[in-house]
Structure formats: structure tokens, C-alpha cells
């Protein structure tokens with residue numbers, strides 16, 4: 001991009017449509033699905049979604065079972081009891097009313113006050129007391145069971161969401177770097193992170209709700225059928241319209257949530273820019289705060305606007321369709337009342353009938369809503385299982401070859417070509433070179449030449465598209481990547497600044513020795529962080545970073561010394577340093593390279609540097625240009641060749657030499 005197009009007053013506005021910073025805040029609706037809308041296709045889709053649902057069910061039940069057997073069993077038991085309670089209550093109410101009306105009739109007609117209940121002869125009041133007692137038992141059991149259900153549901157919810165989080169974490173830690181560097185796969189992780197802990201729980205709640213409602217429905221329908229089959233049919237059919245409306249919106253909210261995931265990511269990014277310590281300085285300096293807050297406000301207004309529309313439509317339409325159910329219910333009551341007046345039913349029957357038909361209608365509605373909820377949750381769960389089913393591409397062969405003992409560190413790149421997944425640009429193009437064991441090689445080249453990519457391939461964070469990388473004569477793909485990486489000490493350009501103590505920050509470089517203070521102290525000396533740490537209030541125990549507790553804030557160079565020390569925790573035969581001194585002062589840089597001669601002794605060392613004073617100290621220099629090896633040799637050889645490297649070296653050297661002349 002050229003700045004401002006040259007002429008003042010005629011600056012070209014450059015915006016990137018998808019950019020979080022300058023892109024449009026207007027979010028178009030997701031493209032409507034072009035699936036056919038005829039009845040046959042609809043039925044096919046219904047079959048597909050019911051099929052998917054039934055497939056999803058066992059995995060959620062298994063999840064609950066794995067997360068906690070006892071809470072699951074208790075929940076099943078409580079659910080069955082809760083399902084039967086409405087029917088039992090309705091029947092007992094009928095018995096109570098009938099026994100009360102019978103008692104009234106007996107007393108007013110002065111008839112003998114004896115009722116034969118099985119082998120027992122009871123008075124009418126005795127019958128009322130017995131039925132009331134039964135009612136008390138049912139109510140008591142119901143309230144105990146609902147407490148059992150609530151308690152176990154909460155326990156299970158916590159356990160299930162913890163299990164899922166653990167699975168997502170464990171799985172994500174196994175995935176390839178490529179997975180995290182691609183935006184669509186990153187969205188998958190994000191959705192799994194956001195939705196995974198709550199969706200299986202919601203699904204479980206729906207499942208148990210369905211079981212409970214199913215039991216209520218079956219037992220009630222049996223009662224209702226015994227009284228009037230037509231009314232049973234009306235009660236079953238009337239809630240269907242509301243269900244169809246709701247299920248449509250269920251699918252739509254899912255499509256919307258998936259489609260809006262990048263937008264939510266954009267919102268999170270904007271918010272992190274103003275709330276994260278590392279960004280705060282620049283945001284203040286460039287005065288970006290108000291701009292970013294305003295962007296967030298506008299994007300979130302559009303996002304929540306869509307959300308509001310969806311929620312309102314879903315509920316209003318649902319209520320509209322639900323009116324059909326209400327009208328049917330009212331007509332049913334009218335019919336029952338007229339039947340009672342005509343004397344075809346007892347008052348108890350009337351009560352039972354009213355309760356039963358209401359319960360059936362309610363349970364049909366809940367069955368359908370339960371199904372809709374399950375359908376929606378299942379779609380989210382599909383994402384979770386898609387993530388869990390994603391297998392890393394960089395894996396150990398079925399029978400990995402053990403690394404030679406000891407590893408000599410003979411590295412050969414043979415015609416290696418590599419493009420990052422999802423891109424056409426070739427990052428490395430037919431790269432071939434050889435490093436003898438114990439040699440130190442400096443990798444140089446312009447920005448984007450492929451230097452860091454070379455290191456990532458050597459660590460097997462990616463595999464080449466073609467060509468081979470050999471370590472001690474063996475293709476590194478024949479080794480287990482974890483074992484290979486254990487033989488590499490590395491520091492990347494974008495090293496991590498752990499919010500942890502100085503000691504832990506260094507110790508994680510070799511997790512098996514994270515508490516080995518002697519080794520950590522030695523690594524701190526190697527990385528040049530020893531003096532820095534000695535000057536901290538709690539020495540090695542000083543917390544670094546300010547996220548969790550009042551830790552020390554370090555300068556860029558100080559963090560780099562810590563990261564370097566971390567790389568030296570492993571006494572690995574391969575040492576890889578990506579711009580290890582980019583943030584160090586001249587003295588610290590000089591000291592590091594002086595120490596490196598010892599530290600690199602007996603190890604094959606590769607480092608990337610843009611400073612030719614340090615580059616020239618290497619045994620060999622590899623100049624990359626546009627993904628290809630441009631030059632490879634000793635400093636003297638490359639200087640004698642008087643080409644790319646010599647030009648770059650002279651360019652930098654003359655800048656140093658010219659300075660005093662200019663000031664003189």
C-alpha cells in the first residue's frame with residue numbers, strides 16, 4: 001500500500017471487510033439454506049435430525065456415566081419417581097374427592113357408615129384419612145425426590161462440565177500447531193471452549209426431562225384413554241404447531257451461533273486490546289482506547305440486535321402457536337364440565353380428567369420442547385465431538401524408531417519444500433543443506449525468508465510437503481515427535497511469558513526437573529538471568545507478571561533472558577534459538593555469545609540473527625532468500641564470494657563505521 005496515494009486531500013481509504021479494526025460492522029444475515037422445502041425433503045431432514053439425535057443420546061449418557069455413576073443412577077431413579085408423581089397425585093385427588101362426596105352422601109342420607117376397602121371395613125372418615133395419608137406420602141416422596149434430583153443434577157452438571165473441559169484441554173494440547181494457526185479450526189476450539197461445558201449438561205437436563213415427561217405422558221394417557229379416547233387424541237395433537245415453530249428457531253439459533261463465532265472472536269479481541277497489560281502502552285500512546293471501545297460498541301450492537309431479533313421472534317411465534325394449545329385446552333374443559341353436568345362423570349372423575357388432560361398437553365409440549373432443546377444442544381455437541389475427533393497430522397509412526405544413543409546432531413535438509421496449510425505461498429522451496437555434528441550455524445535472511453519455518457520443521461511442528469529432514473541419518477518422521485522434541489532445546493521468537501515465579505518460568509523448560517533448583521540456577525546463569533533474579537525481592541521465588549499476584553514487571557530484554565534460561569534447562573544435543581538476542585543490550589548480547597561457545601560445545605546449534613557481528617561467529621552461515629538457500633558456507637567463504645551475504649554484512653558494518661566519521 002502506498003501512503004495516501006501521493007496527493008494530499010485525495011487519500012484512498014483502505015478497509016478490510018473482515019478486519020476487526022476497520023472492517024464493516026454491518027453483519028449480513030447468514031445465507032439462507034437452499035435445501036428443498038417440499039414435504040418429502042422436510043421429512044427426510046426430520047429423519048436425519050432424529051437419527052442424529054438418537055446417535056447423540058448415548059454419547060451424552062456415557063458422558064454422564066463416566067463423570068459420575070452414583071449421581072447418574074440417583075438422577076434416573078428420581079426422574080422415574082418424578083414422572084409418576086403427577087399421575088399418582090391426580091389419581092389420589094380423584095379418590096379423595098370421591099370419598100368426600102361419598103361421605104357427604106352417606107351422612108346426609110343417614111346410611112350405615114361402613115366402606116369395604118379390600119378385606120378392611122372402614123368408616124367414610126377413615127377412608128378420607130387413609131387417602132389423605134396416602135397423599136401425604138406421595139407429596140413427601142415427591143419433595144424428597146425433587147431434592148435428590150436437584151442435588152444430583154448439580155453434582156452431575158459440575159462433573160460433566162469439568163470432564164468436558166479436561167477432555168478439550170487434553171485434546172487441544174495434543175493437536176498440531178497448524179490447528180491453532182488456522183482460523184476455522186481456531187473457531188472450532190473457541191466454540192468448544194464456550195459451549196462445551198454447558199451443552200452436555202443442557203442435553204442431560206433435556207434427556208432427563210424427556211424421560212420424566214415420557215413417564216408422566218404414558219401413565220396419564222392410559223388414564224385419559226380409559227375415559228375418552230378422542231380427548232386423549234386432541235390433547236396429544238394440539239401442542240404440535242408450537243413444537244414445529246420452536247424447532248425451526250432452534251436450528252436457526254444454531255446456524256446463527258456458528259456464523260457469529262468469528263464476530264464474537266472479533267469482539268473478544270477488541271476487548272482484550274484494551275484490557276490486557278501488554279497492549280496497554282501502545283493503545284494509550286496511539287490513543288486507540290476510544291476508537292476500540294466505539295468499535296466494540298458498534299459491532300456488539302449489531303450482534304446483540306440480531307440476537308434480540310431471533311430471541312423475540314422465537315418467543316413471540318412460539319407463544320402465538322402455543323395459543324392453539326390453550327384454546328384446545330379450554331374447549332376440553334368445557335366439554336368435561338358439560339359431561340359432568342349430564343351426570344356421566346363423578347366429581348372425582350372430573351378432577352382427574354382435568355388434571356390428566358392438562359398434564360398430557362403439558363407433557364406433549366415439554367416432550368417437543370425437550371426434543372427441540374436436545375436437537376439444538378446436539379448440534380453444538382457435534383462441534384465438540386468434531387474437535388475431539390480431530391487427529392493431529394504430525395504423529396508418531398506405528399513403530400517409532402528410537403533415537404540414537406547418544407544423538408550426534410548430524411542434521412540434513414534434503415530438498416525440503418513446505419507451504420503452510422491453507423496457503424498457496426511456498427515458505428520453503430527445495431531447501432537442502434547439511435550441518436555436521438556439533439557445528440554452530442547462523443541462519444540469516446530478510447523478513448519472511450523462511451528462517452523460523454525452517455526451525456518449526458526441524459522441531460516437527462509441521463511436516464514438509466516434500467523432501468526429508470534427517471537427524472543422524474534418519475528421517476525425523478520415523479521418530480516419535482515427543483521424543484524428538486525432548487532432544488531439542490529451543491527458544492522461539494514469540495516465547496511465552498508465564499505468569500509464574502522466576503524459578504517456574506525457567507523450570508518449565510524441562511518439566512521433569514521443574515523443582516530442581518540447582519539445575520534452574522545453572523540454567524539462569526547460562527541464559528544470563530542470574531543477576532537479574534538475584535536482584536529481585538524474593539529471588540527465584542519472585543512471581544513474574546501481574547496477572548495473579550503482585551509480581552515483578554520485567555523489561556523485554558529481562559523476559560528474553562528468562563526465556564533463554566528456560567531453553568538451557570535441557571541438556572539437549574540440538575540447540576535452536578530464534579533471534580535469541582533481539583531484545584538484549586549490547587553487553588548482554590556479547591556475554592551470551594561468549595557463553596554460547598561453551599554452551600554449544602558438543603551440541604548442534606542453530607540460531608537466527610539479524611546482527612552480523614554475532615552471525616560471523618558461527619561455524620557456518622545459511623542465507624535464505626525467498627524460501628530458498630541462497631548461500632551456505634563459512635563467513636570467510638561467503639565474504640570471498642562477495643554476493644548476498646557479503647553485501648548485507650558490509651551494509652551493516654559500514655553503518656557502524658560511518659557513524660563516528662559523521663559525528664567527527
Ligand SMILES: Nc1ncnc2c1ncn2[C@@H]1O[C@H](COP(=O)(O)OP(=O)(O)OP(=O)(O)O)[C@@H](O)[C@H]1O
Pocket residue numbers: 181420423425427445446447448449450451452453454493
Ligand atoms: N502460520 C503461518 N501460516 C501461514 N503462513 C505463514 C505462517 N507463518 C509464516 N508464514 C509465512 O511463511 C513465510 C516465512 O515465514 P517465516 O516466519 O519463516 O519468516 P522468517 O524468515 O522467520 O521472518 P522474520 O525474520 O520476519 O522472523 C512468510 O511469508 C510468512 O508470511
